[in-house]
Amino acid sequence: METIDWKNLGFGYIKTDWNIRSTHRNGAWSPLTATQDENLTLHMASTCLHYGQEAFEGLKAFRGADGKTRIFRLEENAKRMIRTAEYTMMAPPTVELFRDACIEAVRRNERFIPPYGTGASLYIRPLLIGTGAQVGVKPAAEYMFVVFVTPVGPYYKEGFRPISIMVDRHHDRSAPLGTGFVKVGGNYAASLTSADIAHKAGYPGVLYLDAREKKYIDESGAANFFAIRDGAYITPKSPSILPSITNMSLRDLAADFGLRVEQREVEFAELPTFEEAGSCGTAAVISPIGNIYDPDENRTYIFGDGTTPGPVSTRLYETLRAIQLGEAPDPRGWNTVL
Numbered sequence: 001m002e003t004i005d006w007k008n009l010g011f012g013y014i015k016t017d018w019n020i021r022s023t024h025r026n027g028a029w030s031p032l033t034a035t036q037d038e039n040l041t042l043h044m045a046s047t048c049l050h051y052g053q054e055a056f057e058g059l060k061a062f063r064g065a066d067g068k069t070r071i072f073r074l075e076e077n078a079k080r081m082i083r084t085a086e087y088t089m090m091a092p093p094t095v096e097l098f099r100d101a102c103i104e105a106v107r108r109n110e111r112f113i114p115p116y117g118t119g120a121s122l123y124i125r126p127l128l129i130g131t132g133a134q135v136g137v138k139p140a141a142e143y144m145f146v147v148f149v150t151p152v153g154p155y156y157k158e159g160f161r162p163i164s165i166m167v168d169r170h171h172d173r174s175a176p177l178g179t180g181f182v183k184v185g186g187n188y189a190a191s192l193t194s195a196d197i198a199h200k201a202g203y204p205g206v207l208y209l210d211a212r213e214k215k216y217i218d219e220s221g222a223a224n225f226f227a228i229r230d231g232a233y234i235t236p237k238s239p240s241i242l243p244s245i246t247n248m249s250l251r252d253l254a255a256d257f258g259l260r261v262e263q264r265e266v267e268f269a270e271l272p273t274f275e276e277a278g279s280c281g282t283a284a285v286i287s288p289i290g291n292i293y294d295p296d297e298n299r300t301y302i303f304g305d306g307t308t309p310g311p312v313s314t315r316l317y318e319t320l321r322a323i324q325l326g327e328a329p330d331p332r333g334w335n336t337v338l
C-alpha cells in the first residue's frame, strides 16, 4: 500500500478502496452495494446537475486509544440528512440505511483509518443526489445515496491554533427563509466568492452576518461561531445557519463545565466584549479565532492575545477529542463503537 504520512495530512481527497451505494426507485431503497469505482454514471438531465437536488453530510471515525474505531454522532448526521432531503423534496434515506452505509464504508476501508495519536481521522462523506431526468423544475423520480470515506488532517492548516477571519457584508451564503439550515451543495457554491476574497486578503475564513440587517453574527465559513464571556458559552441562534452537531455537543460540554449556555441572536457589536471566540464543526473541530478583520470599518477585533487559544476553548477541545478518541467516558452515548 502507498504510504500515508498520517501526521501531515491536510483536508483533501485521498482515494480509498470502497464506497457504498443505494438507489431509490419506485418508492424503495435498494440493498446497499459496495464498489471500487470512484465514478458515477449519471443521466445528463439529472436534477442534481440542473436544479441542485443534492445533499451531503460530514462526520468522522476515529481510531481510539484502545484500538477500537468510533464514529461520532452518526444518528444526528442521519437525521440532518433526512431533514435536508425532505426540504429539497428528495427521497430521504432511513436512519438505518445511513448508519449501515457509514459503518460498511468505514469497515471496508479499515486500512485508511489513521492510527491513534496522529491527530488525523477518517472523514465520512454521505451524498444524496437526484438522478432521475427532468427538464421542468420538479423533484426527480430516482435518487442515489453514496457514502465514501477519506483520511483527513486539520481543515485549517493552523490546527488547534487561532485563525484570522474576515467579515463579508457584501455576499450572503443563505437567507433567513432560504436553505442555510440544511446541508445542500448550493449553500457552498454561494460561499465560494467570499471565501476567495478572504483567501486573497490572507484570511482562511469568512464571518457571515445575517442577510437581512447585517447586525447579527451568523456563522464562520463551514463552521458555527461561538464566544466565551463572563462564564457563558454564547452561540448564534439564526434560521440561516446550519445546526452544527459539534456545536450541539459543545453546548452540553459547556453546561457540564458550569458555563451558562446562551443560544440567541448575537450582535456583531458584541465582538469587543468577547474573551474568546471560535468556530466549530466536524472538519474544523474547534478552530479558535484569534482575530476578525472588518474591511468596511478597517478594524480588527482581537481575542485574548490573538495567538494563544483561550482556556475555555482549550478545555472544550480537549474534552471533545478525549470522548472521540475513547480516552474519556462517553456518558451521552455519542460514539458508535465498531
Ligand code: PLP
Pocket: 058, 219, 221, 222, 223, 224, 241, 242, 243, 244, 245, 246, 247, 280, 281, 282, 283
Ligand atoms: N456550518 C456549516 C455551513 C457547515 O458546513 C458545517 C459542517 O458540517 C457546520 C456548520 C458544522 O456542522 P457539524 O458540526 O455538524 O459538522
Ligand code: COI
Pocket: 057, 058, 059, 222, 281, 282, 283, 284
Ligand atoms: C464538515 O465539517 O463536515 C463540513 O461540511 C465542512 C466542509 C468540508 C464543507
